[in-house]
Amino acid sequence: xxxxxxxxxxxxxxxxxxxxxxxxxxxxxxxxxxxxxxxxxxxxxxxxxxxxxxxxxxxxxxxxxxxxxxxxxxxxxxxxxxxxxxxxxxxxxxxxxxxxxxxxxxxxxxxxxxxxxxxxxxxxxxxxxxxxxxxxxxxxx
Numbered sequence: 001x002x003x004x005x006x007x008x009x010x011x012x013x014x015x016x017x018x019x020x021x022x023x024x025x026x027x028x029x030x031x032x033x034x035x036x037x038x039x040x041x042x043x044x045x046x047x048x049x050x051x052x053x054x055x056x057x058x059x060x061x062x063x064x065x066x067x068x069x070x071x072x073x074x075x076x077x078x079x080x081x082x083x084x085x086x087x088x089x090x091x092x093x094x095x096x097x098x099x100x101x102x103x104x105x106x107x108x109x110x111x112x113x114x115x116x117x118x119x120x121x122x123x124x125x126x127x128x129x130x131x132x133x134x135x136x137x138x139x140x141x
Contacts, residue, residue: 008084009061009068011051018077020044020051026079027053030068052084089133097125108132 014023024035024042033039033055040059043052055061061083068074068081095104101121108118117135124130 007055007059007061009053009055009065009081010084011053011068012049012080012082013078014044014046014049014051015077016046016049018079023051026071026073026077027068030071030074031055031059031064033057033059053081088136089131091129092132093127093129095123095128095130097128099123101130104130104132108134 011023020042023044027040027042028034031040035041038056040053040055043054045051053064055064065081065083068079074081092104092108101123104121104123105118108114108116114134118132119135120131120133122131122133
């Protein structure tokens with residue numbers, strides 16, 4: 001199976017004072033795309049001073065990251081970009097205590113919840129969470 005090019009970029013060192021609308025405009029300026037037209041979406045993750053940009057078309061995320069890192073406004077804000085690597089595992093949270101692993105497996109293998117084959121569930125009962133590992137990275141959970 002060939003690896004698909006990444007469509008997701010992580011912006012790091014995003015200060016708490018940076019508003020999402022400013023970041024969206026910066027992404028639009030660098031990429032020439034429009035959030036309003038649905039070309040990409042931005043998810044702010046203030047806990048780790050980051051944001052995730054997901055491109056909906058066939059935008060080359062690697063090329064965007066390179067351009068973004070050369071942009072003088074991004075440099076001025078000390079924000080850097082890198083492609084987000086694909087993963088086979090996710091952390092599922094808010095899992096009720098004593099939920100059987102089989103239930104978690106069936107849940108994520110259901111088409112409505114991603115539909116990818118689960119190969120492992122590592123429960124973290126103290127955190128009401130589980131690490132779910134899939135056969136490939138196509139799970140949409």
